Amino acid sequence: MHVSKTGVTIEITGMHKWFGAFHALKDINLKVMR
Numbered sequence: 001m002h003v004s005k006t007g008v009t010i011e012i013t014g015m016h017k018w019f020g021a022f023h024a025l026k027d028i029n030l031k032v033m034r
Contacts, residue, residue, distance in 0.1 A: 009034045014029065
C-alpha cells in the first residue's frame with residue numbers, strides 16, 4: 001500500500017452526480033486524510 005507524502009488517502013475534486021434529471025450533487029470536493 002502506497003501512502004502519499006501529503007497524507008491524503010482519497011481526493012475528489014468537482015464531482016457531480018445525477019439521478020435521471022435530478023442533479024443530486026453539484027461540484028463536490030472531498031479530501032480524506034490518513
